[in-house]
Amino acid sequence: MNLRHVGTLIFFVGCFAIIDTATVAEYITVFHKYLENPSQMGEIAPMSKSVGKELIKYVEKNSLYKNGEGQYYLEAGGGAGAVSVCIVEKLRPQDHLDIVEINPQLCNLLRIKFKQYKNVSVHCCSVLDWHPGYTYDVIISTLPFLSLGIEFARQAIPYFQSVASDTCMFSCVEYPIVTKVKMLAYRLGLNTVKLDVQQYMARVRSRYLKEFKTVYSNIPPTNIYHLDFGKHV
Numbered sequence: 001m002n003l004r005h006v007g008t009l010i011f012f013v014g015c016f017a018i019i020d021t022a023t024v025a026e027y028i029t030v031f032h033k034y035l036e037n038p039s040q041m042g043e044i045a046p047m048s049k050s051v052g053k054e055l056i057k058y059v060e061k062n063s064l065y066k067n068g069e070g071q072y073y074l075e076a077g078g079g080a081g082a083v084s085v086c087i088v089e090k091l092r093p094q095d096h097l098d099i100v101e102i103n104p105q106l107c108n109l110l111r112i113k114f115k116q117y118k119n120v121s122v123h124c125c126s127v128l129d130w131h132p133g134y135t136y137d138v139i140i141s142t143l144p145f146l147s148l149g150i151e152f153a154r155q156a157i158p159y160f161q162s163v164a165s166d167t168c169m170f171s172c173v174e175y176p177i178v179t180k181v182k183m184l185a186y187r188l189g190l191n192t193v194k195l196d197v198q199q200y201m202a203r204v205r206s207r208y209l210k211e212f213k214t215v216y217s218n219i220p221p222t223n224i225y226h227l228d229f230g231k232h233v
Helices: 003-016 024-036 049-055 057-063 082-090 104-113 150-162 176-187 196-208
Strands: 072-076 096-101 120-124 136-141 164-174 209-215 222-228
Touching: 049 057, 049 082, 049 164, 049 209, 049 222, 057 082, 057 136, 057 164, 072 082, 082 096, 082 104, 096 104, 104 120, 136 150, 150 164, 150 196, 196 209, 196 222
Parallel strands: 072 096, 072 136, 096 120, 136 164
Antiparallel strands: 164 222, 209 222
């Protein structure tokens, strides 16, 4: 990590100090992993508490029913656990959370962070390789679809639908600045830039979107989409 990267990280940590409670070590880990593999990592810093609160709104609704049936939750892309912490805070004893993270170092961090919770499991693999044998009541994804490409998006969305319960809500993120940069590059005629992922995800949202919100207290600001993946008849 060179001096420019260190300076950038210090700036991010300073900005987040007033809106979040993630540790400096977690910022360093996430930022370092982003530099190693930007397309896989997606985020340059842990998600803010504001993003986490919005992402888990349907988990929170389920948690209000203290004696209700146990719920299954899936988090795709656990990262350093910023959103996972928000989910765990709302878990009831009868609920279960599966966190799927592809990066081994981040998986170790997550296992240490949640080792005291018997109803939290961390799985170190691609989400496409995770086959739970049951369906989920809420799925939360922070996967960077725009960076991972069209082939992944075309596999991931049907996968999430296949593990969704009859009443499942699917909550996911997208960074507006990435969309705008890609659109600008496309208009400038850069041959390496394609809009196929944006177009595909736009079609998915047009069919399933229930709620949408932009959270500005995050670096960068984040769009959060809540999609209804329930199998309604």
